[in-house]
Amino acid sequence: MEFVTYETEGAVGIITINRPKALNALNSQVLDDLNAALDAVNLEEIRALILTGAGEKSFVAGADIGEMSNLTKAEGEAFGKKGNDIFRRIETFPIPVIAAINGFALGGGCEISMSCDIRLCSENAMFGQPEVGLGITPGFGGTQRLARIVGPGYAKEMIYGARNIKAEEAYRIGLVNHVYPLEELMPAAKKMAAGIAKNAPIAVRNCKKAINEGMQVDMDQAIVIEEKLFGDCFETHDQKEGMSAFLEKRKEKTFLNK
Ligand code: DAK
Numbered sequence: 001m002e003f004v005t006y007e008t009e010g011a012v013g014i015i016t017i018n019r020p021k022a023l024n025a026l027n028s029q030v031l032d033d034l035n036a037a038l039d040a041v042n043l044e045e046i047r048a049l050i051l052t053g054a055g056e057k058s059f060v061a062g063a064d065i066g067e068m069s070n071l072t073k074a075e076g077e078a079f080g081k082k083g084n085d086i087f088r089r090i091e092t093f094p095i096p097v098i099a100a101i102n103g104f105a106l107g108g109g110c111e112i113s114m115s116c117d118i119r120l121c122s123e124n125a126m127f128g129q130p131e132v133g134l135g136i137t138p139g140f141g142g143t144q145r146l147a148r149i150v151g152p153g154y155a156k157e158m159i160y161g162a163r164n165i166k167a168e169e170a171y172r173i174g175l176v177n178h179v180y181p182l183e184e185l186m187p188a189a190k191k192m193a194a195g196i197a198k199n200a201p202i203a204v205r206n207c208k209k210a211i212n213e214g215m216q217v218d219m220d221q222a223i224v225i226e227e228k229l230f231g232d233c234f235e236t237h238d239q240k241e242g243m244s245a246f247l248e249k250r251k252e253k254t255f256l257n258k
Pocket of ligand 1: 021022023025061062063064065066076077079080081083104106107108109130134136137138139140
């Protein structure tokens with residue numbers, strides 16, 4: 001992988017987009033590398049992922065404008081599909097993905113963070129969908145995910161006006177869960193990931209599925225999705241272990257991911 005690194009710390013995987021000369025902008029190679037990094041995740045062992053950018057200035061400054069500038073309609077569609085497929089893969093990945101946003105998250109950068117389950121950012125982070133200023137619409141799901149996360153009013157204000165917002169405003173409108181000084185961002189992301197990794201993995205995975213799928217349908221259908229995923233847990237070793245530990249007043253639990 002030329003522009004992406006993948007490392008592990010215990011049960012936590014860390015994917016870093018590493019193209020600092022272009023502020024980690026997403027070109028085709030970065031997108032291919034991201035796919036390869038996701039392929040490398042051993043789902044038997046890894047229980048949460050962190051996605052971040054290399055350096056102290058930028059998470060991802062967007063899709064690569066140089067690469068996009070001369071695309072034909074067909075190439076533009078192919079580039080959009082490649083990005084969308086990977087973003088959707090992150091969104092539906094069987095373990096939670098935390099975005100640790102260490103600076104600019106613009107265009108495709110804001111969009112990739114929104115395909116993650118949880119967003120944490122540093123105080124120097126900046127978010128925005130500047131595409132209309134470049135003569136295009138957001139192409140990696142920005143119109144859809146931003147409106148779902150912060151509501152249509154703020155999404156429209158940001159997207160129509162190509163208005164970037166700082167970390168504090170992103171926090172206020174619910175785009176990020178927490179804001180940290182830059183040096184505290186990764187430790188906080190790792191702590192959150194480790195907290196998730198301690199819990200029963202199949203239950204966590206089913207929660208992700210229930211929330212993601214339930215948000216797309218009406219409440220009657222959503223409750224059925226939840227019921228099914230709840231029921232599935234009773235076929236697992238980890239449900240027996242979690243409940244036995246409680247009944248036996250035992251603090252130590254051994255979740256086996258089965
Ligand atoms: N693409 C390519 N290179 C970029 C880049 C980007 N998005 N952002 C920054 N760089 C490069 C700069 O060109 C510069 O390279 P050199 O000139 O040194 O070779 C280097 O990174 C440092 O950038 P600056 O010198 O500009 O640094 P500053 O601190 O002065 O400014 C900035 C930082 C983030 C404010 C500025 O770089 C900037 O405005 N960057 C562009 C941000 C932006 O507009 N991002 C949105 C891109 S549009 C689609 C699918 C997806 C998309 C569209 C369609 N389809 C469905 C087909 C997505 C679109 C986007 O994301």
